[in-house]
Amino acid sequence: MKEESKYLIENENVYCGALSCRGCGWSLLARHVSSVMGTKTVYVVPACCFSIIAGPYPMNLLKGTVVHTLFAAAAATATGIRHSLNRQGKNDAPVVVLAGDGGTFDIGLQSLSGAAARGEDFIFICNNNGAYMNTGVQSSSATPIGSITTTNPDGKGTNAKDLMGIIAAHNIPYFATASLAFLDDLQQKIIKAKSIKGFRFIMIDSPCPPGHKYAPELSIEISRLAVETNYFPLFEAENGTYKINYLPKKKVSVSELLIRQGRFSHLFKNGTSKIIADVQKQIDLAWKKLNDRVKI
Amino acid sequence: MESKLEDRITLLDGSRIIIESAVAAGAEVFTGYPITPANLLYAYAGKRFPVFLPAPDEITALQWLCGFSSVGKVGVTATSFPGFALMLETLNMAYLMELPMVIILAQRLGPSTGSATAGAQGDLLLLRGCISGGYPIPVFCPADFKDCQELTHQAVKAAIQMRTPVILLTSKEMIMTNRSFDLNEFEEKEKVSLKYFENGKPYKPYLADEDTMVPPFLPLGNNQHQVRINSSTHDVNGFIQKATKEALDNTKRLKVKIEEGMKEFNFYSLNEIDEARILLVSYDISSDAVLEAAKVLKTRNVLVSTLILKTILPVPENILSILEYYEKVFIVEENLSGLLREILFGIQSQSNIYGINKIGEMISPEDIIAEVSSN
Numbered sequence: 220m221k222e223e224s225k226y227l228i229e230n231e232n233v234y235c236g237a238l239s240c241r242g243c244g245w246s247l248l249a250r251h252v253s254s255v256m257g258t259k260t261v262y263v264v265p266a267c268c269f270s271i272i273a274g275p276y277p278m279n280l281l282k283g284t285v286v287h288t289l290f291a292a293a294a295a296t297a298t299g300i301r302h303s304l305n306r307q308g309k310n311d312a313p314v315v316v317l318a319g320d321g322g323t324f325d326i327g328l329q330s331l332s333g334a335a336a337r338g339e340d341f342i343f344i345c346n347n348n349g350a351y352m353n354t355g356v357q358s359s360s361a362t363p364i365g366s367i368t369t370t371n372p373d374g375k376g377t378n379a380k381d382l383m384g385i386i387a388a389h390n391i392p393y394f395a396t397a398s399l400a401f402l403d404d405l406q407q408k409i410i411k412a413k414s415i416k417g418f419r420f421i422m423i424d425s426p427c428p429p430g431h432k433y434a435p436e437l438s439i440e441i442s443r444l445a446v447e448t449n450y451f452p453l454f455e456a457e458n459g460t461y462k463i464n465y466l467p468k469k470k471v472s473v474s475e476l477l478i479r480q481g482r483f484s485h486l487f488k489n490g491t492s493k494i495i496a497d498v499q500k501q502i503d504l505a506w507k508k509l510n511d512r513v514k515i
Numbered sequence: 516m517e518s519k520l521e522d523r524i525t526l527l528d529g530s531r532i533i534i535e536s537a538v539a540a541g542a543e544v545f546t547g548y549p550i551t552p553a554n555l556l557y558a559y560a561g562k563r564f565p566v567f568l569p570a571p572d573e574i575t576a577l578q579w580l581c582g583f584s585s586v587g588k589v590g591v592t593a594t595s596f597p598g599f600a601l602m603l604e605t606l607n608m609a610y611l612m613e614l615p616m617v618i619i620l621a622q623r624l625g626p627s628t629g630s631a632t633a634g635a636q637g638d639l640l641l642l643r644g645c646i647s648g649g650y651p652i653p654v655f656c657p658a659d660f661k662d663c664q665e666l667t668h669q670a671v672k673a674a675i676q677m678r679t680p681v682i683l684l685t686s687k688e689m690i691m692t693n694r695s696f697d698l699n700e701f702e703e704k705e706k707v708s709l710k711y712f713e714n715g716k717p718y719k720p721y722l723a724d725e726d727t728m729v730p731p732f733l734p735l736g737n738n739q740h741q742v743r744i745n746s747s748t749h750d751v752n753g754f755i756q757k758a759t760k761e762a763l764d765n766t767k768r769l770k771v772k773i774e775e776g777m778k779e780f781n782f783y784s785l786n787e788i789d790e791a792r793i794l795l796v797s798y799d800i801s802s803d804a805v806l807e808a809a810k811v812l813k814t815r816n817v818l819v820s821t822l823i824l825k826t827i828l829p830v831p832e833n834i835l836s837i838l839e840y841y842e843k844v845f846i847v848e849e850n851l852s853g854l855l856r857e858i859l860f861g862i863q864s865q866s867n868i869y870g871i872n873k874i875g876e877m878i879s880p881e882d883i884i885a886e887v888s889s890n
Contacts, residue, residue: 266597266628289628290597291572321549325571354549355558358569369558370547370569 228254236278238271242435244399244425244442245272245346249280251402252315252344255409258282259312261300265293265327267319268353269346291326293318294334297341305340313413314341320361321351324380335389335418342412342419348427349379356430365494366482367432374485374494378501386420387456394420395455395464400443404453404464411455424451432481444476449506450498454513461512473499523698529690530555532663532701533619533683537591538563540671541706542617544583544590546576548598551631552687553621556593564591573598577605577618584614585744587709587734589675593619596638597628603645606680608746610646610769613721613730615674615681615709617667622686622799624874633875634687636799639854642682643828648766651773653677653780654828656684658802660696663689664704666825669780672707677776678729684827686849688800688877712740720744721765722751728772774829782825785837791818793887794841798824798855801847801878808883817887830858845887847871849878 232253237246245268253260260283264270270287273280288296293316301314318327323345331343350368351357358368360380367374386394393415397405405423412419424445426438433441445451448471453464474495477483486492534545534556545560546568547553561567566588570576573594580590594602599620609616620642624633642654653673655666667683674681712718712731718740723730730751735742743753748762756762786809797805802823809819822837838844838859844867846856853870860868871878871886 270628287628291601326548326573328571351549354551355554357547357549357554357557360571370561370567372561 230254230257232256232258232282233280234277234282237280238274238278239268240427240429240435242426242428242438243268243272244348244423244427244438245269246280247399248344248346248405248423248425249273249317251406252317252409253281253283255406255413256283256313256315260284261286261304261312261314263288263293263297263300263314263316265296265316265318265322266290266353267317267322267346268348269317269319271353290322292330293322293327294339294343295330297343298334298337298339301339301341316341316343318343318345319351319353320345320347320349321359323347324361324382325359328385332385332389335386335391335420338391338417340416340418342421344421344423345382346423346425348425348430350427350430352427352430364498365477365486365492367485368482374483383422389418390459391420392417393455393457394422396422396424396451396453398424398442398446398451398453399426400439400446401453401465408455411457415457430482432484433479437479441476441479444471444479447471448473448476449502450476452506452509454509456512461509461515463509463513473502524695525698526693526695527660528555528693529657529660529663529685531559532660533657533667533685533690534559534563536664536667536704537617537671538565539704539706540668541589541675541708542591542671543588544568544580546570546579546590546592548573548576548594550595550598552623552634552691553593553595553598553619555691556619556621560591560593566590573601574605577602577609577616580616581605581609581612581614584609584616585612585735585742587711587732589615589617589671589709591617591619591671593621595621595623595631596625596641599638599641606652607646609680610650610652611746611748611766612744613678613769614744615678617670617674617681617683619683619685621690622684630875632687634800634849634877635874636686636801636849637854637874638684639827639848639850639858642684643858650770651777651829653679653681653773653777654684654826655681655780655782656798656825656827657689658784658798658800658823658825660694661700662825664701666782668704668707669782673776673780675707675709676729677727677772678732679773679776682828684799686799711737718742719751720753721749723768723772728768728775777826777829777831780826781831781833783831783834784821784823784825786821788813788818788820791820792842793817793819794822794838794844795819795847795883795887796822796824796838796844796855796859797847798827799849801849804878804880804883805847807880808887811880811884812887815888819887824855827855828858835859843867843869843890845869845871845883845890847878847883849873
């Protein structure tokens with residue numbers, strides 16, 4: 220009983236209302252992040268689903284200070300706020316960016332990279348749901364190969380950008396992946412990120428029932444499968460030292476994950492698409508590379 | 516068998532008409548980036564354009580169009596103020612390079628991110644000044660669905676004919692709200708083609724035709740002539756120059772090129788009522804309210820003429836003489852300070868010029884009737 224209860228939120232730093240879709244990962248994520256980060260935190264939110272979810276009163280969700288900024292500029296806005304807080308002696312007020320994949324992988328990448336390269340002292344959290352969901356499910360460079368979006372109605376033909384590889388190349392003190400199906404791991408990573416100075420980055424694999432096309436109650440199950448299949452492995456790197464946080468007990472085929480999502484349904488019509496086999500190969504290769512990094 | 520008239524009445528939005536018209540006019544490429552309220556344009560374009568490219572940001576979207584345009588493929592993109600703001604430097608580049616393209620600007624409530632799902636007419640002054648130096652850029656603005664077809668076609672034609680970026684100005688309700696429309700009102704349109712330089716003489720990329728002031732076009736990679744296009748101040752050869760006479764002459768030509776070239780693209784709708792001394796002026800979605808208000812006022816024995824502007828920039832000369840004729844002019848637009856009013860009449864207030872303005876929701880016929888009745 221005690222083991223289970225530790226997952227419960229100790230400090231409830233969200234209000235009861237959020238304007239998210241059913242099964243959305245954002246409000247669960249925000250609840251856990253804010254619980255750890257505390258009410259002194261300044262949240263910086265670029266244009267993304269979350270700018271609506273934490274939007275109109277009384278559905279404004281977060282109890283902390285919130286800055287709704289521009290799509291391209293979250294990390295730059297956060298930089299200005301961080302420096303100004305420091306000059307006022309408020310170094311203990313954390314600054315946290317809560318961005319979607321568009322504001323991280325695409326239009327926000329330049330300001331993100333600049334802040335990471337300068338070693339700015341804040342946490343950047345990317346809630347990656349793999350497309351521009353808020354504006355009608357258009358592909359982003361985080362959209363996985365094979366996924367149907369409104370801009371790739373036959374399925375995206377290219378792989379998602381390896382953003383964690385890009386982040387790693389910035390040699391920042393801490394970066395990690397996390398899943399809403401592994402809340403303990405998520406919470407530990409936020410706690411660790413909070414305890415470190417410098418630029419910190421956490422990528423969340425976010426469930427999105429309307430965009431990924433599945434029933435809202437399957438969000439956590441599908442998030443868990445993404446980890447179990449090594450499609451979205453849980454790892455962290457502290458000062459360049461990698462650690463895998465979860466080792467699946469048995470190998471699960473990626474088709475188990477893809478078949479549960481309508482965005483990949485076309486891959487299973489007329490037999491099984493070659494794309495699935497390719498994705499499996501990529502997953503296996505990426506998993507091997509990750510394991511090799513851990514050994515270094 | 517010929518279809519009956521009622522068979523062709525359907526529900527549709529302006530986005531679909533604009534996209535269909537752009538493709539029919541010969542635009543071959545659409546580049547886009549998600550932004551409300553332009554997302555329907557983006558979605559339809561993906562199904563209709565021969566080449567469709569989703570960009571990772573608006574700077575990329577417009578730079579791609581410059582690339583396509585410079586090799587002879589005329590393109591279209593669609594955005595709203597936040598994205599348009601990011602496009603401004605590239606728009607200036609396309610203007611100075613003289614690259615044809617159409618940018619659909621779907622207005623929403625500002626400033627800044629504003630309200631993505633609330634309409635507005637707040638970007639007109641920005642458009643008037645968006646080319647550094649105040650150079651004129653063609654701006655067309657559909658007032659109804661028929662215009663969506665016609666003016667999109669004209670925008671593509673103007674872009675190609677004058678070798679220039681052209682803005683198709685619209686707003687949220689025009690392009691997102693479904694309305695019934697009789698498809699019989701659409702006309703067959705001919706495709707517009709980009710003509711290439713065929714003179715046997717050496718090609719100078721910015722040596723303009725003396726009549727039109729437009730330089731003949733040759734695509735990059737044509738294998739016959741060297742083509743040099745330049746985003747910096749340049750001479751007729753496309754060579755970068757500081758403020759030399761030759762370079763400045765080339766830059767000054769851009770103003771004359773648009774002002775002269777736009778004379779054949781003067782579109783407006785004037786409904787003159789005999790004995791009316793009041794004129795209602797508007798554009799875009801507010802035009803509906805103006806036309807309805809005029810009808811109601813007529814039943815109350817208040818005679819008003821209406822003027823709906825469709826070529827908004829540069830302001831056609833004859834529009835000013837129409838305005839001068841009336842004792843009272845009411846400018847109806849969905850913004851706070853009267854952007855069209857300022858363009859037409861300047862910032863000095865005049866006792867016979869009235870603004871009917873509102874933000875956050877559409878101007879209703881009742882708003883107009885009340886204002887006309889109390890003045």
